[in-house]
Amino acid sequence: MTFLYFAYGSNMLTARLQARCPSAQPVGRAEARGWSVDFVKPALDGSSKAGLVQQHQTSMQGVLFRLDKADLPALDRAEAVGKGYDRDDSFEVWSFVEGRVQSVVTYLPxxxxxxxxxxxxxHRLCREGARxxxxxxxxxxxxxxxxxxxxPMPDRPARLQALEALRRSGLET
Incomplete structure:
Protein backbone atom coordinates (compact mmCIF):
# COMPACT_ATOMS: atom_id res chain seq x y z
CA MET A 1 0.00 0.00 0.00
CA THR A 2 1.18 3.51 -0.83
CA PHE A 3 0.02 7.07 -0.31
CA LEU A 4 0.74 10.47 -1.83
CA TYR A 5 2.49 13.06 0.31
CA PHE A 6 2.64 16.80 -0.45
CA ALA A 7 5.99 18.28 0.61
CA TYR A 8 6.43 22.07 0.73
CA GLY A 9 9.44 22.61 3.04
CA SER A 10 12.72 20.78 3.58
CA ASN A 11 11.18 17.45 2.53
CA MET A 12 10.98 18.72 -1.05
CA LEU A 13 14.65 17.72 -1.37
CA THR A 14 14.39 14.07 -2.37
CA ALA A 15 17.51 12.95 -0.44
CA ARG A 16 16.18 14.61 2.73
CA LEU A 17 12.85 12.81 2.52
CA GLN A 18 14.44 9.48 1.53
CA ALA A 19 16.73 9.66 4.57
CA ARG A 20 13.55 9.75 6.67
CA CYS A 21 11.35 7.55 4.48
CA PRO A 22 13.37 5.26 2.19
CA SER A 23 10.40 4.39 -0.04
CA ALA A 24 9.78 8.03 -1.07
CA GLN A 25 9.69 8.53 -4.84
CA PRO A 26 8.98 11.90 -6.46
CA VAL A 27 5.82 12.02 -8.56
CA GLY A 28 5.85 15.67 -9.67
CA ARG A 29 4.72 19.15 -8.77
CA ALA A 30 1.38 19.99 -7.19
CA GLU A 31 -0.37 23.18 -6.15
CA ALA A 32 -2.22 23.97 -2.94
CA ARG A 33 -4.90 26.48 -3.88
CA GLY A 34 -5.97 28.88 -1.14
CA TRP A 35 -2.71 28.34 0.75
CA SER A 36 0.67 30.02 1.01
CA VAL A 37 3.87 28.85 2.64
CA ASP A 38 6.00 30.87 5.01
CA PHE A 39 8.56 30.24 7.72
CA VAL A 40 6.08 30.66 10.57
CA LYS A 41 6.16 27.36 12.46
CA PRO A 42 8.23 27.83 15.64
CA ALA A 43 10.86 25.14 16.20
CA LEU A 44 12.25 23.95 19.52
CA ASP A 45 15.69 25.24 18.52
CA GLY A 46 14.44 28.84 18.31
CA SER A 47 14.29 28.99 14.53
CA SER A 48 11.32 28.67 12.22
CA LYS A 49 10.22 25.92 9.86
CA ALA A 50 7.99 26.07 6.81
CA GLY A 51 4.26 26.04 7.41
CA LEU A 52 1.18 26.24 5.25
CA VAL A 53 -1.04 29.22 5.96
CA GLN A 54 -4.59 29.39 4.65
CA GLN A 55 -4.82 32.43 2.41
CA HIS A 56 -7.64 32.81 -0.09
CA GLN A 57 -6.86 34.14 -3.56
CA THR A 58 -3.39 32.60 -3.57
CA SER A 59 -1.73 29.29 -4.25
CA MET A 60 1.66 27.72 -3.79
CA GLN A 61 3.48 24.78 -5.25
CA GLY A 62 5.23 21.85 -3.66
CA VAL A 63 6.21 18.31 -4.55
CA LEU A 64 4.17 15.11 -4.51
CA PHE A 65 5.91 11.94 -3.37
CA ARG A 66 4.63 8.37 -3.32
CA LEU A 67 5.52 6.53 -0.09
CA ASP A 68 4.84 3.10 1.35
CA LYS A 69 2.34 3.15 4.23
CA ALA A 70 5.08 1.53 6.34
CA ASP A 71 6.98 4.85 6.22
CA LEU A 72 4.08 6.90 7.63
CA PRO A 73 5.14 6.50 11.31
CA ALA A 74 8.66 7.73 10.46
CA LEU A 75 7.22 10.71 8.62
CA ASP A 76 4.95 11.47 11.57
CA ARG A 77 7.99 11.40 13.90
CA ALA A 78 10.00 13.65 11.60
CA GLU A 79 7.12 16.15 11.51
CA ALA A 80 6.54 15.89 15.28
CA VAL A 81 2.84 15.10 14.90
CA GLY A 82 0.90 16.43 17.84
CA LYS A 83 3.74 18.73 18.89
CA GLY A 84 4.85 20.61 15.78
CA TYR A 85 2.42 19.70 13.04
CA ASP A 86 -0.90 17.91 12.59
CA ARG A 87 -1.21 15.40 9.78
CA ASP A 88 -4.01 16.04 7.29
CA ASP A 89 -4.85 12.83 5.41
CA SER A 90 -7.26 14.49 2.99
CA PHE A 91 -5.50 17.68 1.92
CA GLU A 92 -6.48 18.64 -1.62
CA VAL A 93 -3.91 19.70 -4.19
CA TRP A 94 -3.92 20.15 -7.95
CA SER A 95 -1.57 17.54 -9.41
CA PHE A 96 0.19 18.76 -12.54
CA VAL A 97 1.05 15.14 -13.38
CA GLU A 98 -2.54 13.87 -13.19
CA GLY A 99 -4.17 17.13 -14.30
CA ARG A 100 -6.73 16.94 -11.51
CA VAL A 101 -7.37 17.55 -7.84
CA GLN A 102 -6.06 14.79 -5.60
CA SER A 103 -6.44 14.08 -1.90
CA VAL A 104 -3.02 13.68 -0.29
CA VAL A 105 -1.26 13.63 3.07
CA THR A 106 0.45 16.79 4.30
CA TYR A 107 1.30 18.45 7.59
CA LEU A 108 -0.11 21.70 8.95
CA PRO A 109 1.58 23.68 11.75
CA HIS A 123 16.43 27.20 4.34
CA ARG A 124 18.95 25.67 1.92
CA LEU A 125 17.13 22.32 2.03
CA CYS A 126 13.90 24.10 1.05
CA ARG A 127 15.56 26.16 -1.67
CA GLU A 128 17.43 23.22 -3.21
CA GLY A 129 14.33 21.01 -3.09
CA ALA A 130 12.37 23.70 -4.93
CA ARG A 131 15.12 23.91 -7.57
CA PRO A 152 24.86 29.12 16.32
CA MET A 153 25.46 25.38 16.92
CA PRO A 154 27.51 24.02 13.99
CA ASP A 155 27.44 20.51 15.48
CA ARG A 156 23.63 20.41 15.83
CA PRO A 157 22.56 16.88 14.75
CA ALA A 158 19.74 18.26 12.55
CA ARG A 159 22.26 20.51 10.78
CA LEU A 160 24.66 17.62 10.17
CA GLN A 161 21.81 15.49 8.78
CA ALA A 162 20.80 18.36 6.50
CA LEU A 163 24.36 18.76 5.21
CA GLU A 164 24.51 15.03 4.51
CA ALA A 165 21.24 15.20 2.50
CA LEU A 166 22.67 18.10 0.50
CA ARG A 167 25.89 16.14 -0.11
CA ARG A 168 23.90 13.08 -1.29
CA SER A 169 22.09 15.41 -3.69
CA GLY A 170 25.42 16.38 -5.23
CA LEU A 171 25.44 19.84 -3.70
CA GLU A 172 28.46 21.39 -2.04
CA THR A 173 28.08 21.89 1.70
Whole structure:
Protein backbone atom coordinates (compact mmCIF):
# COMPACT_ATOMS: atom_id res chain seq x y z
CA MET A 1 0.00 0.00 0.00
CA THR A 2 1.18 3.51 -0.83
CA PHE A 3 0.02 7.07 -0.31
CA LEU A 4 0.74 10.47 -1.83
CA TYR A 5 2.49 13.06 0.31
CA PHE A 6 2.64 16.80 -0.45
CA ALA A 7 5.99 18.28 0.61
CA TYR A 8 6.43 22.07 0.73
CA GLY A 9 9.44 22.61 3.04
CA SER A 10 12.72 20.78 3.58
CA ASN A 11 11.18 17.45 2.53
CA MET A 12 10.98 18.72 -1.05
CA LEU A 13 14.65 17.72 -1.37
CA THR A 14 14.39 14.07 -2.37
CA ALA A 15 17.51 12.95 -0.44
CA ARG A 16 16.18 14.61 2.73
CA LEU A 17 12.85 12.81 2.52
CA GLN A 18 14.44 9.48 1.53
CA ALA A 19 16.73 9.66 4.57
CA ARG A 20 13.55 9.75 6.67
CA CYS A 21 11.35 7.55 4.48
CA PRO A 22 13.37 5.26 2.19
CA SER A 23 10.40 4.39 -0.04
CA ALA A 24 9.78 8.03 -1.07
CA GLN A 25 9.69 8.53 -4.84
CA PRO A 26 8.98 11.90 -6.46
CA VAL A 27 5.82 12.02 -8.56
CA GLY A 28 5.85 15.67 -9.67
CA ARG A 29 4.72 19.15 -8.77
CA ALA A 30 1.38 19.99 -7.19
CA GLU A 31 -0.37 23.18 -6.15
CA ALA A 32 -2.22 23.97 -2.94
CA ARG A 33 -4.90 26.48 -3.88
CA GLY A 34 -5.97 28.88 -1.14
CA TRP A 35 -2.71 28.34 0.75
CA SER A 36 0.67 30.02 1.01
CA VAL A 37 3.87 28.85 2.64
CA ASP A 38 6.00 30.87 5.01
CA PHE A 39 8.56 30.24 7.72
CA VAL A 40 6.08 30.66 10.57
CA LYS A 41 6.16 27.36 12.46
CA PRO A 42 8.23 27.83 15.64
CA ALA A 43 10.86 25.14 16.20
CA LEU A 44 12.25 23.95 19.52
CA ASP A 45 15.69 25.24 18.52
CA GLY A 46 14.44 28.84 18.31
CA SER A 47 14.29 28.99 14.53
CA SER A 48 11.32 28.67 12.22
CA LYS A 49 10.22 25.92 9.86
CA ALA A 50 7.99 26.07 6.81
CA GLY A 51 4.26 26.04 7.41
CA LEU A 52 1.18 26.24 5.25
CA VAL A 53 -1.04 29.22 5.96
CA GLN A 54 -4.59 29.39 4.65
CA GLN A 55 -4.82 32.43 2.41
CA HIS A 56 -7.64 32.81 -0.09
CA GLN A 57 -6.86 34.14 -3.56
CA THR A 58 -3.39 32.60 -3.57
CA SER A 59 -1.73 29.29 -4.25
CA MET A 60 1.66 27.72 -3.79
CA GLN A 61 3.48 24.78 -5.25
CA GLY A 62 5.23 21.85 -3.66
CA VAL A 63 6.21 18.31 -4.55
CA LEU A 64 4.17 15.11 -4.51
CA PHE A 65 5.91 11.94 -3.37
CA ARG A 66 4.63 8.37 -3.32
CA LEU A 67 5.52 6.53 -0.09
CA ASP A 68 4.84 3.10 1.35
CA LYS A 69 2.34 3.15 4.23
CA ALA A 70 5.08 1.53 6.34
CA ASP A 71 6.98 4.85 6.22
CA LEU A 72 4.08 6.90 7.63
CA PRO A 73 5.14 6.50 11.31
CA ALA A 74 8.66 7.73 10.46
CA LEU A 75 7.22 10.71 8.62
CA ASP A 76 4.95 11.47 11.57
CA ARG A 77 7.99 11.40 13.90
CA ALA A 78 10.00 13.65 11.60
CA GLU A 79 7.12 16.15 11.51
CA ALA A 80 6.54 15.89 15.28
CA VAL A 81 2.84 15.10 14.90
CA GLY A 82 0.90 16.43 17.84
CA LYS A 83 3.74 18.73 18.89
CA GLY A 84 4.85 20.61 15.78
CA TYR A 85 2.42 19.70 13.04
CA ASP A 86 -0.90 17.91 12.59
CA ARG A 87 -1.21 15.40 9.78
CA ASP A 88 -4.01 16.04 7.29
CA ASP A 89 -4.85 12.83 5.41
CA SER A 90 -7.26 14.49 2.99
CA PHE A 91 -5.50 17.68 1.92
CA GLU A 92 -6.48 18.64 -1.62
CA VAL A 93 -3.91 19.70 -4.19
CA TRP A 94 -3.92 20.15 -7.95
CA SER A 95 -1.57 17.54 -9.41
CA PHE A 96 0.19 18.76 -12.54
CA VAL A 97 1.05 15.14 -13.38
CA GLU A 98 -2.54 13.87 -13.19
CA GLY A 99 -4.17 17.13 -14.30
CA ARG A 100 -6.73 16.94 -11.51
CA VAL A 101 -7.37 17.55 -7.84
CA GLN A 102 -6.06 14.79 -5.60
CA SER A 103 -6.44 14.08 -1.90
CA VAL A 104 -3.02 13.68 -0.29
CA VAL A 105 -1.26 13.63 3.07
CA THR A 106 0.45 16.79 4.30
CA TYR A 107 1.30 18.45 7.59
CA LEU A 108 -0.11 21.70 8.95
CA PRO A 109 1.58 23.68 11.75
CA UNK A 110 -0.08 23.59 15.14
CA UNK A 111 1.19 27.09 15.90
CA UNK A 112 1.98 30.01 13.62
CA UNK A 113 4.32 32.72 14.83
CA UNK A 114 5.67 35.63 12.81
CA UNK A 115 9.08 37.13 13.40
CA UNK A 116 11.21 33.99 13.49
CA UNK A 117 13.77 33.06 10.85
CA UNK A 118 14.84 29.68 9.51
CA UNK A 119 18.38 28.49 10.06
CA UNK A 120 20.64 28.68 7.02
CA UNK A 121 20.86 24.90 6.55
CA UNK A 122 17.08 24.38 6.78
CA HIS A 123 16.43 27.20 4.34
CA ARG A 124 18.95 25.67 1.92
CA LEU A 125 17.13 22.32 2.03
CA CYS A 126 13.90 24.10 1.05
CA ARG A 127 15.56 26.16 -1.67
CA GLU A 128 17.43 23.22 -3.21
CA GLY A 129 14.33 21.01 -3.09
CA ALA A 130 12.37 23.70 -4.93
CA ARG A 131 15.12 23.91 -7.57
CA UNK A 132 15.42 20.14 -7.86
CA UNK A 133 11.76 19.79 -8.75
CA UNK A 134 11.44 22.85 -10.99
CA UNK A 135 9.16 25.02 -8.89
CA UNK A 136 8.27 28.26 -10.69
CA UNK A 137 10.67 31.20 -10.74
CA UNK A 138 8.49 33.34 -8.44
CA UNK A 139 8.73 30.64 -5.74
CA UNK A 140 12.51 30.47 -6.12
CA UNK A 141 12.79 34.27 -6.01
CA UNK A 142 10.69 34.38 -2.84
CA UNK A 143 12.95 31.77 -1.23
CA UNK A 144 16.07 33.71 -2.26
CA UNK A 145 14.76 36.76 -0.41
CA UNK A 146 13.84 35.08 2.89
CA UNK A 147 15.82 36.40 5.86
CA UNK A 148 17.78 33.61 7.50
CA UNK A 149 19.84 33.08 10.65
CA UNK A 150 23.14 31.23 10.81
CA UNK A 151 22.79 28.30 13.21
CA PRO A 152 24.86 29.12 16.32
CA MET A 153 25.46 25.38 16.92
CA PRO A 154 27.51 24.02 13.99
CA ASP A 155 27.44 20.51 15.48
CA ARG A 156 23.63 20.41 15.83
CA PRO A 157 22.56 16.88 14.75
CA ALA A 158 19.74 18.26 12.55
CA ARG A 159 22.26 20.51 10.78
CA LEU A 160 24.66 17.62 10.17
CA GLN A 161 21.81 15.49 8.78
CA ALA A 162 20.80 18.36 6.50
CA LEU A 163 24.36 18.76 5.21
CA GLU A 164 24.51 15.03 4.51
CA ALA A 165 21.24 15.20 2.50
CA LEU A 166 22.67 18.10 0.50
CA ARG A 167 25.89 16.14 -0.11
CA ARG A 168 23.90 13.08 -1.29
CA SER A 169 22.09 15.41 -3.69
CA GLY A 170 25.42 16.38 -5.23
CA LEU A 171 25.44 19.84 -3.70
CA GLU A 172 28.46 21.39 -2.04
CA THR A 173 28.08 21.89 1.70
Missing amino acids: LQILDGLQPYDWY QHGLPSHALEWLENVSITVD
